Amino acid sequence: MPIRTEPMTVNVGPQHPSTHGVFRLRITFDGEEILEVEPILGYLHRGSEKLAEERNYVQVVTLTDRLDYTSSMINNQAYCLAVEKLLGVEPPLRAKFLRTLVAELQRIASHLVAVGFFIQELGAFGTPLMYAFRSRERILDLFEMLCGARITVSYMRPGGVFADAPPDFWPALTQFMHDFAIEFNEFEQLLLENEILLVRTRGVSPLPPEMAINCSVSGPVLRASGVNWDWRKMDPYDAYDKVEFDVPVGSHWDNYDRFWVRMQEVRQSMRIIDQCVAQIEPGPVRLVDLPLVIRPEAGAEAYGRVEASKGELGFYLVSDGGIAPYRCKIRSPSLINLTVTEHLLVGWKLADMIVSLGSVDINMGEVDR
Amino acid sequence: MNCQLAADNILFENALYRVIYDAVGSFLPCWLAYVAAGLAIMLILVNAVLLGAALVTWFERRLLGRFHNRIGPNRWGPFGLLQPIADLAKLMTKEDLIPAGADKITFSLVPLVMMAPLLLMTAVIPFSKNTALANLNVGVLFILAIGSLTTVAIFMAGWSSNNRYALFGAARAVAVLISYEVPVVISLLGVVMVAGSMSLANIVQAQAIPFLLVQPLALLIFLTGMSAELNRTPFDVAEAESEIIAGYHIEYSGIKFALIFAAETGAMLVVAATIATLFLSGWVGPFAEYIGWFWFLLKTLLVLFVFVWIRATYPRLRVDQIMALSWKFLLPLSLINLAATTLEVFFLRDSAGTLATIDLWIMAGINIPLALGCIFLFGNLVPENAKVLSVRPTTVVVPAVATVEVR
Amino acid sequence: MYGLAMAKGLMVTLKNLTKKPTTVQYPEERVKQHPRFRGEEFVWYEERCTGCASCAKYCPLGIIKIVTSPSETAPKQGDKYRLEVFDIEIQRCMFCGLCVEACPYDCLFMGSGFEQGKYSRKDMVLHVEDLRQADKHPSTFFRPQLEASGYDPRGGRPLNWREVGRESWRWHQQEKSGLRLEHSPVDTAGSQQESN
Numbered sequence: 006m007p008i009r010t011e012p013m014t015v016n017v018g019p020q021h022p023s024t025h026g027v028f029r030l031r032i033t034f035d036g037e038e039i040l041e042v043e044p045i046l047g048y049l050h051r052g053s054e055k056l057a058e059e060r061n062y063v064q065v066v067t068l069t070d071r072l073d074y075t076s077s078m079i080n081n082q083a084y085c086l087a088v089e090k091l092l093g094v095e096p097p098l099r100a101k102f103l104r105t106l107v108a109e110l111q112r113i114a115s116h117l118v119a120v121g122f123f124i125q126e127l128g129a130f131g132t133p134l135m136y137a138f139r140s141r142e143r144i145l146d147l148f149e150m151l152c153g154a155r156i157t158v159s160y161m162r163p164g165g166v167f168a169d170a171p172p173d174f175w176p177a178l179t180q181f182m183h184d185f186a187i188e189f190n191e192f193e194q195l196l197l198e199n200e201i202l203l204v205r206t207r208g209v210s211p212l213p214p215e216m217a218i219n220c221s222v223s224g225p226v227l228r229a230s231g232v233n234w235d236w237r238k239m240d241p242y243d244a245y246d247k248v249e250f251d252v253p254v255g256s257h258w259d260n261y262d263r264f265w266v267r268m269q270e271v272r273q274s275m276r277i278i279d280q281c282v283a284q285i286e287p288g289p290v291r292l293v294d295l296p297l298v299i300r301p302e303a304g305a306e307a308y309g310r311v312e313a314s315k316g317e318l319g320f321y322l323v324s325d326g327g328i329a330p331y332r333c334k335i336r337s338p339s340l341i342n343l344t345v346t347e348h349l350l351v352g353w354k355l356a357d358m359i360v361s362l363g364s365v366d367i368n369m370g371e372v373d374r
Numbered sequence: 375m376n377c378q379l380a381a382d383n384i385l386f387e388n389a390l391y392r393v394i395y396d397a398v399g400s401f402l403p404c405w406l407a408y409v410a411a412g413l414a415i416m417l418i419l420v421n422a423v424l425l426g427a428a429l430v431t432w433f434e435r436r437l438l439g440r441f442h443n444r445i446g447p448n449r450w451g452p453f454g455l456l457q458p459i460a461d462l463a464k465l466m467t468k469e470d471l472i473p474a475g476a477d478k479i480t481f482s483l484v485p486l487v488m489m490a491p492l493l494l495m496t497a498v499i500p501f502s503k504n505t506a507l508a509n510l511n512v513g514v515l516f517i518l519a520i521g522s523l524t525t526v527a528i529f530m531a532g533w534s535s536n537n538r539y540a541l542f543g544a545a546r547a548v549a550v551l552i553s554y555e556v557p558v559v560i561s562l563l564g565v566v567m568v569a570g571s572m573s574l575a576n577i578v579q580a581q582a583i584p585f586l587l588v589q590p591l592a593l594l595i596f597l598t599g600m601s602a603e604l605n606r607t608p609f610d611v612a613e614a615e616s617e618i619i620a621g622y623h624i625e626y627s628g629i630k631f632a633l634i635f636a637a638e639t640g641a642m643l644v645v646a647a648t649i650a651t652l653f654l655s656g657w658v659g660p661f662a663e664y665i666g667w668f669w670f671l672l673k674t675l676l677v678l679f680v681f682v683w684i685r686a687t688y689p690r691l692r693v694d695q696i697m698a699l700s701w702k703f704l705l706p707l708s709l710i711n712l713a714a715t716t717l718e719v720f721f722l723r724d725s726a727g728t729l730a731t732i733d734l735w736i737m738a739g740i741n742i743p744l745a746l747g748c749i750f751l752f753g754n755l756v757p758e759n760a761k762v763l764s765v766r767p768t769t770v771v772v773p774a775v776a777t778v779e780v781r
Numbered sequence: 782m783y784g785l786a787m788a789k790g791l792m793v794t795l796k797n798l799t800k801k802p803t804t805v806q807y808p809e810e811r812v813k814q815h816p817r818f819r820g821e822e823f824v825w826y827e828e829r830c831t832g833c834a835s836c837a838k839y840c841p842l843g844i845i846k847i848v849t850s851p852s853e854t855a856p857k858q859g860d861k862y863r864l865e866v867f868d869i870e871i872q873r874c875m876f877c878g879l880c881v882e883a884c885p886y887d888c889l890f891m892g893s894g895f896e897q898g899k900y901s902r903k904d905m906v907l908h909v910e911d912l913r914q915a916d917k918h919p920s921t922f923f924r925p926q927l928e929a930s931g932y933d934p935r936g937g938r939p940l941n942w943r944e945v946g947r948e949s950w951r952w953h954q955q956e957k958s959g960l961r962l963e964h965s966p967v968d969t970a971g972s973q974q975e976s977n
C-alpha cells in the first residue's frame with residue numbers, strides 16, 4: 006500500500022532570513038520538492054516613480070539612491086544619463102571617467118554583497134560574507150571620502166558629478182586596489198572551487214539562453230546563461246568606450262555559473278578601474294551652463310540605461326517643460342529577473358530554492374520601488 | 375560510622391565519589407551517605423556540563439569572531455567571558471511562548487528530553503584517572519545508544535510546534551540520524567576491537583599510541599557522523615538558518631530556548647570529550663597521575679576547535695547529498711576499516727588476545743596509507759558535474775532569438 | 782585531487798584567525814571619518830544667512846521651515862532679513878546635502894556628528910535656537926574653500942562665521958566649471974583677533 010502524502014503550502018517570507026528583504030513566496034512542497042511557486046511582491050513599495058514626478062530633476066537623484074541600495078552609484082549614473090539625453094548634453098570628460106570609476110567600484114561592492122549572501126545561503130556561517138563585507142567596507146569608505154555618504158551617495162548630478170574627488174582619494178584608491186587584489190585572491194581560494202559549493206550548485210536550476218532571453222532577463226543572470234550581452238559593450242556610455250574589458254559568459258547556465266560570472270566580473274571591474282585611473286585627466290567635472298533647476302523642453306522623452314550590477318537599469322523620462330519630470334518610468338533589473346523564478350525553482354528542493362533565489366540576486370528596494 | 379564501599383560496586387573506582395562518600399560517611403548512616411554522595415556528584419556533573427556548555431558558547435562565538443576577522447563578544451567580563459550569563463539572564467526574562475495549536479505537553483517536555491541524554495552521557499566519560507562517574511563495561515555502547523536519543527527530542531519539538539519549518543527540520547534530523555548511526559557504530563567497532571574492551575577507561579589505557587594514528591578512518595567517520603548527529607556544519611540541515619530559519623526550535627523562546635541551546639552546545643562538548651577519550655587517549659599525558667584532567671580538557675578543546683573551524687569554513691550540504699555521503703562514502707569506508715582492523719588484530723594479537731605497542735605501530739603504518747588511499751579512490755568516484763572545469767569554454771551562445779536593436 | 786580545495790579553504794580561515802580584527806569596538810574606538818562626511822547637526826551661521834530660503838526650496842523633502850521679517854538694519858546692510866523661524870525636521874532628513882548645495886551664501890553646512898539620538902520625535906526638530914547654539918564643526922561637503930584649508934571637522938576646533946566663507950562670490954560658477962581656485966588657507970590668525 007502506498008503511503009498517502011499530500012502537498013504542503015508554506016509561506017516563505019516576507020520575514021525570512023534569506024529572501025533579501027521583504028520578498029514573499031507561496032510555495033507548495035511535496036516533501037522537500039517544490040511543486041508550485043507564487044511570488045508575492047509589494048511589501049516595500051514606496052512609489053518612487055510617482056515621487057519623482059513631484060521633484061525637480063536634481064532632487065530625483067536622491068530617490069535613485071534608494072532603488073537598489075547596494076549599487077546607488079550606478080543608479081545615479083543611469084538617471085543622470087537619462088536626463089542628459091533629455092537635454093541633449095554631454096558631461097565633461099573627467100566627469101565621465103569619474104562616473105565610470107565609481108560605477109565599477111560600486112559594481113564590485115554590489116557583487117561582493119551578492120556573492121557573500123549567496124554563500125551565506127548555502128550555509129557557510131558568515132565567513133565568506135564577512136570577508137566580502139570587509140572589502141566592501143573599504144569601498145564605502147572611498148565613497149564617504151568622495152561624497153560624504155556611504156550608501157545613499159547622491160554623488161552624480163545631471164551634467165557630471167557634484168564635485169571632484171578630494172586629493173587624498175587617489176592614494177586611498179591605489180592602496181585599496183592593492184589590498185583588494187590580495188583579499189579577493191583569498192576569497193577565491195576559500196570558495197571558488199570548494200567541493201561542497203560545487204555539488205550544491207553545479208547543474209542546479211539551469212536557465213537556458215532561449216528562456217533567459219524570452220523572459221527579458223539581463224545582467225549576470227543572462228550572461229551566466231551563455232548570452233554575451235552587456236550594455237557596457239553593446240552601447241557604451243560614459244567612458245566605457247575608452248576602456249578594455251572582457252565579458253565573462255557562463256557555459257552551464259546553472260547556479261554555479263551565476264556565482265562564477267559575478268566573481269569574474271569583479272576581476273574585470275578591477276581592470277576597468279585601473280584603466281580609468283591611468284587615463285583620467287584634470288578638467289571640469291560638471292557642466293557650467295546647466296542651471297540648478299533644469300527645465301527641458303516640453304514633449305522631450307529619453308530613455309537612459311546602464312548595465313547595473315543586477316542587469317539593465319533604465320530610466321524613461323518624459324518632460325512637459327516643467328521643473329519636474331512628467332513621467333519617470335524605472336526599468337529595474339531585479340523585478341524583471343524575477344520573472345524566471347518559477348522556471349528556476351519548480352522541481353528543485355527547498356534548499357536549492359534559497360540558493361537559486363540568491364543566485365538571481367534581487368534587491369527588494371528595486372523590485373518594489 | 376565507618377562505611378566501606380563494596381569492591382564490586384560500580385562506583386568503587388571513582389576516586390572523587392569515594393572521597394565524598396568517606397567524608398559524609400563519617401557522620402551519616404551508610405545508606406544515606408551512599409545516596410548523598412551520589413547526589414553530590416550528580417550536582418557537580420550537571421553543573422559542570424551546563425557551565426561547560428556556557429563556556430563552549432563563549433568559546434565558539436569568540437573563535438568564530440576571530441575567524442571572521444571581527445572581535446566577537448567582549449562587553450561582559452574579561453574577554454566577554456560573562457556573555458553566556460548575560461544571554462541567559464536575557465532569555466530568562468523573555469516571554470515563554472507556546473504557539474496556539476501546539477501540543478502543549480510534548481512542546482514543554484522537549485528541553486528536558488534534550489537535556490537528559492546529554493547529562494547521562496557524561497556519566498561514563500573518564501575525566502581523569504578513575505574519575506568517571508561509572509566505569510561501565512559497555513561504555514561505548516551506552517554513549518551511542520543514549521546519544522541518539524536527542525533525535526527523539528528533536529522530532530518531538532518539530533512535531534509539537536505546529537510549524538511547517540519545524541516539521542521540515544524534524545524530518546531532516548531523523549533522516550540524517552538514521553543514515554549516520556550505521557557508519558558511526560561500525561567505525562567504533564574498530565576502536566573497540568583494537569582496545570579489546572568497551573569500557574572507556576580501558577580504551578584510554580589501551581592507547582599506548584593515540585588511536586588517532588591507529589584508526590584514522592574511524593576518526594574521520596566518527597567525526598563526520600557526529601557532526602551530522604549534532605547538526606553541525608556542513609550537516610546542519612535540521613536547523614539550517616538560511617533555509618528553514620531555525621528548524622525544529624523555531625517556536626521556542628525564553629528559558630526553553632535557553633535549555634535547548636545549552637543542550638546543543640553541551641552535546642558538542644560531550645562529543646568532543648568522547649572523541650578526545652576514544653581517539654586522542656583521553657587523560658593520558660605527562661604527569662597524568664596529577665594533571666590528567668588538564669590533558670583531557672586540552673584534547674577536548676582541540677576537538678572543539680576543529681568543530682568551530684569547520685563551521686567557520688564550509689557551506690552546508692543538501693539533505694539528499696548528506697544521505698548520499700553517508701551511504702556511498704562513509705559506510706563503505708567504515709566497512710573497509712572494519713575488515714582491515716579485523717585482519718590486523720587477528721594476525722597481530724598474541725595468545726592472550728592483547729596487542730603490544732609495536733603492534734599498534736604496525737597497524738598505524740598500515741591504516742594511515744589505507745585511509746589516504748580510500749579517500750582518494752572514493753573522491754575520484756564522485757560524479758563529473760561536481761568537479762571544477764579547469765578550462766572554461768570561451769565560446770558564446772547568442773541564439774537567433776536575440777534580435778535586440780541597439781538604440 | 783578531490784578535497785584539496787576544501788583543505789585550501791580551511792587554510793584560508795586559519796590564516797585569518799591569526800590576523801588582527803578589521804572591526805573596531807565602538808564607542809571606545811572609532812573608524813576614521815572623512816571631512817566630507819554628511820552628518821548631523823547642521824551648521825548654520827546666522828551672520829551669513831540672508832533668509833533667501835534657497836535651501837528650503839531645494840530640499841527634496843521640504844523639511845526646512847523659514848520665516849523671516851524685514852530687519853531693522855535691512856536698508857543699511859542690503860538685502861538682509863531677520864530670521865524668526867529656521868526649523869529643520871531632522872528626523873525626516875536624509876542627509877542628501879542638497880540644501881547645502883543650494884545655499885549661495887556659504888551659510889548652511891552639513892554637520893559632522895552622528896550620535897544625536899533622541900527619545901521623542903518632537904525633540905528631533907532642530908529649532909533656530911538649537912542651530913544658533915550648536916557647536917560649529919562644519920563638514921567640508923560642497924565647500925571647497927574649507928577643504929582647501931585642510932579643515933578636519935572631527936578633530937578641528939569650531940569655526941566662526943568669518944572663517945568659513947569663500948573669497949569670491951563667483952566661486953559657485955568656477956567650482957561648477959571645475960576650475961579650482963587657488964585658495965589661500967583661511968586666515969585664522971586675523972579672524973581670531975577680530976573675534977577677540
Ligand code: SF4
Nearest residue numbers: 840874875877878880
Ligand atoms: S540634507 Fe537633504 S533632506 Fe536634509 S534638509 Fe538638506 S536637503 Fe533636506
Ligand code: SF4
Nearest residue numbers: 830831833834836884
Ligand atoms: S539658502 Fe543659505 S542663506 Fe538662504 S536661507 Fe538657506 S541658509 Fe540662509
